[in-house]
Amino acid sequence: MLDTLGKIFERIIYVRLENHLEQEHTGLSKNQYGFRKHMSTIDAIKKVTNVASSAIAGKRWMYGTKEYCAVVTFDVKNAFNSAYWPHIMSALEHKRTPCYLLRVVSKYLSNRLLFYDTDEGPKEYRVTGGVPQGSVLGPLLWNVLYDGVLRLPLPMGVQIIGYADDIAVTVVGKELSQIQRLCEDAALKIKNWLTANKLQLAGQKTEAVLITSRKKVENITLNIDGYNIPTKQSLKYLGVVIDTRLSYKTHIEKACEKAARVTAAISRMMANIGGPSQNKRALLAKASQSVLLYAAPIWGPAMQINTYDKKARSVTRLTAIRVIRAFRTVSHEASGVIAGMIPPDIMAMEIKRASDKSRDIGRRLTTEERNEERLKSINEWQSRWDMTEKGRWTYKLIGNVKTWVERKHGETDFYLTQFLTGHGCFREYLFKYGHDDGTDCSFCGEGRESVQHIFFTCPKYEVERADSYKRARNSRKYCAPHDTM
Structure with a gap:
């Protein structure tokens, strides 16, 4: 491990080397997206999905523009630890790296020792290859070495996309036989390059999917590195499941399942009574949301399909219920508003809009620009909240979503949530779900014991009600009890 001064020096070398490699005439391939x-x-x-969607777009197959697109992913055995140092230096020389940087990197990669403990005492091992794990320079040196495979000469319709050591090949063609031939030729070129650079292709881990808009499900079998690789219904690339129809149905299902497991795990820490505060619960809930919404700019539009959206809403509802300590019968609409959790389909489209806008202007969005996108989401959320038939009692109390979400005070608990939802220890509610034998108020007997009766009519709580009205009048701006929420 380097000391602090060594890390600073390494960062300086990294910046200078990066500036050199980002120049157009000596730069890295545009198809390398990692580090x-x-x-x-x-x-x-x-990049991969755009190629596929462009291929299957068009008017017709026969004499038309529609084509097949095969996506093939390759696995390299122990990639980072197998990087051959002389080849890294050769790649740097090929990039016309200044001599002083070549000398520094050469020294950086020499005389490296690995110290480790054994039952027989401490030992050391001389490292002769691989990019240093956890180092500042390591990822950049890997990109320099790997740049060669991304620049292999390939026929029209074939592209290699890289992210760190992950390789994906997209092949577009009109005939299945053409797709098969181009895939196998590209795989052979990649294998030969890896072998020449002392890297090894794990042929048995190669996966492929054939993307098409045809009704008939078609498959091909590729021969790669001596292994027969049949195309699958879907494959996972960088955490996103790409299926034959590019519908993202499988991805959304798997993301919902994973997010549900995360929700179940954190729910053990969020009991209805006691446990973390609402702010801490909301923070924990973001773990589930981040799993669900990963790569939303890619698959976000698919959430317009109600079946997919319904799966995501069910997960979000369970998460929101744990945040606000509500009964499990509370609807997705009401629980989401109280918890301040934007519906998943709206949130996915917000992330997509922000991502697309950031890419168009070539920089990160400012806080003001992000707030503009958030306001669009809240306005759409408000429209739904106004129109839905669910959670109408909650709507009477929290009609304005923006005001509620942006409030600077007040947290919900198990008891307040019962008032906000109407789902709680009220005879009307308990009778509805078979937990009581009647609905009459157990104190005054005047009407149904509903949440509205308890809080606004029942004489049992007349003193508390009067006190609440008094405190509301004494506030800076008096408003009706249902507006003070």
Whole structure:
């Protein structure tokens, strides 16, 4: 491990080397998306899916523009630890790296020792290859080495996309036989390059999916590195499941299942009585939301399909219920508003809009620009809240979503949530679900014991009610009890 001064020096070398490699005439391939500024997994996935969506778009197959698109992913055995140092230096020389940087990197990669403990005492091992794990320079040196495979000469319709050591090949063609031939030729070129650079392709881990808009499900079998690789119904690339129809149905299902497991795990820490405050619960809930909404700029539009959206809403509802400590019968609409959790389909589209806008202007969005996108989401959320038939009691208390979400005070608890939802220890509610034998108020007997009766009519709580009215009148701006929420 380097000391602090060594880390600072390494950062200086990194910046200078990066500036050199980002120049157009000596730069890295535009198809390498890993460890680079303003590039991410989303960009790599979008590159692959854009090629596929363009291929299957069009008017017709016969004499038309529709084509097949095969996506093939490759796995490299122990990639980072197998990087051959002389080949890294050769790649740097090929990039016309200044001599002083070549000398520094050469020294950086020499005389490396690994110290470790054994039952027989401490030992050391001389490291002769691999990019240093956890280092500042390591990822950049890997990109320099791997740049060669991304620049292999390939026929029209074939592209190689890289993210770190992950390789995806997209092949577009009109005939299945053409797709098969191009895939196998590209795989052979990749294998030969890896072998020449002392890297090894794990042929048995290769996966492929054939994307098409045809009704008939078609498949091909590729021969790669001596293994027969049949195309699958879907494959996972950088965390997103790409299926044959590019519908993202499988991805959304798996994301919902994973988010549900996260919700179940954190629910153990969020009992209705006691436990973390609402703010802490909301923070824990973001773990489930981040799992569900990963790569939303890619699959967000698919959430317009009600079946997919319904799966995501069910997960979000369970998460919101744990945040606000509500009964499990509370609807997605009401629980989401009280918890301040934007519906998943609206949130997915907000993330997509922000991502697209950031890409168009070539920089990160400012706080003001992000707030503009959030306001669009809240306005759409408000429209739904106004129109839905669910959670109407909650709507009477919290009619304005923006005001409620942006409030600077007040947290809900198990008892307040019962008032906000109408789902709680009220005879009307208990009778509805078979937990009581009647609905009459157990104190005054005048009408149904509903949440509205208890809080606004029943004489049992007349003193408390009068006190609440008094405190509301004494506030800076008096308003009706249902507006003070």
